[in-house]
Amino acid sequence: MDFSWIFSYWPLLAAGAVQTVLLLVISVGFGFILAIGLALAQVIGPRWLKLFARGYCTCLRGTPLLIQLWLLYYGVGSLLPMIPGLRASLLWPLLREGFFFAAVSFTLNYAAYEAEVLRGALLAVPKGELEAGRSFGMSSSTLLRRIWLPRAIRIALPTIAGEVVLQLKATPLAFTVTVMDLYAVAYKVRQDTLLVYEPLMVVTVFYVCLTLIITRAFKVVEAQVPVRR
């Protein structure tokens, strides 16, 4: 066991950790917003929207994230330069980066899984609570904003914690599209120093710590909202 490399690779490891956390925060944040839309579309949307949302969830849950990522990075990425004017636009430096494609595909994928969780939770909100809201004269948008959605999120909270951890565990895939995340740094250390296990162990410890922090954070949030069962 040789951990002396840590001192020289410390800045790279820190930068990798930042990339990993950034990917997680972006995909969970935007994915959650998208998931709310997808779940609502499936529960109260018109027929065509319902079908679209269900199809979206089936397709993204039925194919591996790795393929989705490569489809976006190599496939869409190879088509993008054909759009006239894009190369000269301000967006180009962003669209050239693997990070952008990783963030987009992780977000789309997370949204598909999260939408299923939220769909179940929306249906699990007791009918009486919604009727009570209506009888107070709430409009359907107020009802959704004040009662239905918050209540559904509260019901889904334990599952969401699990989904966020799963998402964290998916982030190392970004290394296959040149993102210098934490795992990619471990890979580089392995190539430079020919140490196989040590960098993997250090990175693993980081992931496990992050998992513990996430689960603890969700416990705290859950404790904030009193749920009477």
Add this chain to the structure above:
Amino acid sequence: MSSSQSLLELLSPYPPGWGGVLLAGALSTVLISLGAYLVGIAIGLVGAIGKLKGNRPVRFVLDLYTTAVRAIPELILIIGLYYAGTDGLNRILSALGLPAVEINGFVAAVAVLGIVQGAYMTEVFRGAILAIPVGQIEAAAAFGMRPRLRFRRIVLPALMPNALPGLANLWMSVTKDSALIAVVGYQELALATRIAAGNTKHYFLFFLASAALYLAITLISNVAFAALESRLRRGQPTTA
């Protein structure tokens, strides 16, 4: 260059086209997944019984195994197990004075994914065994069945309906996790797609085609598991 005719030719199953490579990749994805799934079921059953009936050290080791596998990202586990496994085996062989062996990629993939599946299976089976009404097992014991017979005739058939939803989920996740084997370099659907796409530069076409293949595997499996569930639940009261 990209008329619809030439796109179809690219996907044709015969040599100028890459369809055959993709289909062969899909077949090895299914085979790897099946192998890993069976290994996982075996580990899971043994692990669940160990967790429920084992002594303290056994339970501790199993807890460590399931917690570690479920907390570490799949990609890291697969790469770590792959190198540790091949390296460890060759070290043991050289310690015994035997020549080093080149480990078959298929066997390595099945073993690595099977170990990952086993941890999840252990938890699924543990929950499923706990959900069996105690009376059924007590009745079997009262009839004088020995533990092994009791397990085969009562516990196993009774736990299957409870375990099936979890097992179905795990099958879906192993078919998708098998794509990660591409990173280690064994050719299955994901890597075959990448090779085909890289050679022809038609990235979009090939990744879309392989996504369709994965989706087909998932949808067919869904139908199969639904049929299996209705068979395993035969004789059980249906609730509305």
